[in-house]
Amino acid sequence: MANGQTLEAAQGGADRINSVTTYACIESVAVITIDSPPVNALSGDVRRGLLAGFRRAHEDPTAQAVVLACAGRTFIAGADIREFDAPDTDAPGLHAVLDAIEACPKPTVAAIHGTALGGGLETALCCHFRVALPEAKLGLPEVALGLLPGAGGTQRLPRIVGAEAALEMMALGKPVTATKGQAMGLVDALIEGDLLAGAIAFAQDAARSGTAAVRVRDRTGGLALPHDAHVFDEFRRANARAFRGYEAPENIVRAVEAAVTLPFADGMKREAELFAELFASRQSAALRYLFFAERQTARVPDLPAATPIRPIATVGVIGAGTMGSGIAMNFLNAGLPVTLVEREEPALERGLAAIRRNYEVSQAKGKLTAQALEERMALLRPSLDMADLAQADLVIEAVFERMDLKQEIFARLDQVARPGAILATNTSFLDVDAIAAATCRPADVIGLHFFSPANVMRLLEVVRGGATAPDVIATAMSLARTIRKVPVLSRVCDGFIANRMMTPRMNAAQALILEGPMPWEVDRALVDYGFAMGPFAMLDLVGLDVIGWDAATSNSSSITQVLCEIGRWGQKREGGFYDYDAARRATPSPVTEGVVRDFQSRSGHQARTFVPQAIVERLLFPVVNEGARILEEGIALRASDIDVALVMGYGWPPFTGGPMFWADGIGLQRIVDALEAMGETPSELLRRLAREGGALSTCTGQA
Structure with missing residues (x-):
């Protein structure tokens, strides 16, 4: 447990406030502990517990100071996003809870481990002090949901770290380690060892000092701009490319400007106005939709939760080209040994050199130590003989997109690989069932379609063949998380989901320039x-x-x-x-x-001028139509899976929510009419939804 024996003792002798909150007084320090797995999010029960706990600490004559701690693997990791659209109306609002924390006259200390993100950090900012384990992370990443920190974060954070640092953390969504946070003034002390014991000692010292603790809202040191009033315009200019198309960063900049130029109460009102503007926007709705969509991709309705997972301890990759070497890096990064096989020595040497070169680039950027680089390279075994894959638990083929070549390799793998090994193809278009037919064990064959560069792109299309065994599918979906990918399950078709979806865009572009x-x-x-x-x-x-x-x-x-x-x-x-x-x-x-x-x-076309919107519609409405067909055929499990695949695999702008969510906002009848005007045939699903007023983004695969 992150807080050690002191936290266990505190909970053991504590009073229970509610199902997720306990209260104990230890050596004249009130200890309020939140224990709401998995991440202590600010749910209704957590807010109730915080409010009751701080009210009790305020009134407790034996408590001279207060420590807010969390059990489990993390401090409060943020708001309960599920409540954004379905709030717990019986629970106190977060602002009321934070007002109670901030109003406590006794020194209050937030004891941070794991992560303090979003509403979690805003809660900690309402305490007088923050102490943390050195490796803890603190941040206000609401920009990723198209929002700004709406519980005082834009007003309190600049008061202790300055406007520029606050903008970096909020508008760019960059968390900081507690070590960096201490240098910035965000963290008051780093605790080595038992966090709660250190927090209690810190709180006792604060109480004994006899000096009234100063609330963050009353601090002004950080509000003096490090350069001049042009800092905000300079920040906008420096990040114009990163912010292109997004609404939340500009509102965050405006909120921090309010923190610098207005009294605290007025700044809070401005923050509330800017937050409400974003919350009501289609863009924030799109980003929140994607947040949940990404977390749903691994759920396979016809795969029982008890489906066993095959252990993957060693991996083989066939092909040391750009894709093969990138695929290998994913497993090396996860600490899994990889045997990389090529036919010829020069190609193998180029692949090894490319892997080392990529790691050296990461080292030069400070993302990887020299020791970690060598540890990863030591896990890599080069080979010119497929027989060296005999004991691999998973073998991934990543050679040229030629069916005859892939079938030849899988026929050889069928002879070489051990029984129970998973045989995967990285094909981006070809028929996985035809590849599996080259073996005597099609149940062990699956598609694992990585996107280039494979060591960077987060999407992994998992392609289930007609004979692929359930435990092979379950293993692939689980393995994706191990190598930090987002898995999207697809059935077999030409191009699967992402490539098939984007083919109509290219065809439409080629046709359009003739007009x-x-x-x-x-x-x-x-x-x-x-x-x-x-x-x-x-x-x-x-x-x-x-x-x-x-x-x-x-x-x-x-x-x-x-x-x-x-x-x-x-x-x-x-x-x-x-x-x-x-x-x-x-x-x-x-x-x-x-x-x-x-x-x-x-x-034979009469050349004419197209406004940008007409160009967008000509290229993207056919993509929406293809997505509807993919659902009709049961290729994808859900429309939201399609959106995740296009955003992560093809750079579809996240703030649109992806093609299916975007289409709902455009209006499905309008898309049907436009497709017909283009000479395209709208899918039956699209026609039906347009007729019934349904939503495409909530549809599931129908086959």
């Missing part, structure tokens, strides 16, 4: 919508020559073919749809414009 817009106009509309880059810039990045172009059969029948034929393969050739300079900065290409204009004139 008038230039590629850079299409890209700009998508970037302004919220994507990091548009479809044509993406093609240039990947390489036009690797997306199906064959010089032997090319016949100038498409814009892409013509560009490839004249050597414009993308960034690597300093020219694709765009021109590129030596630093790979893109500019619109006169050559490409000429090619596009020529195709436009031959297409």
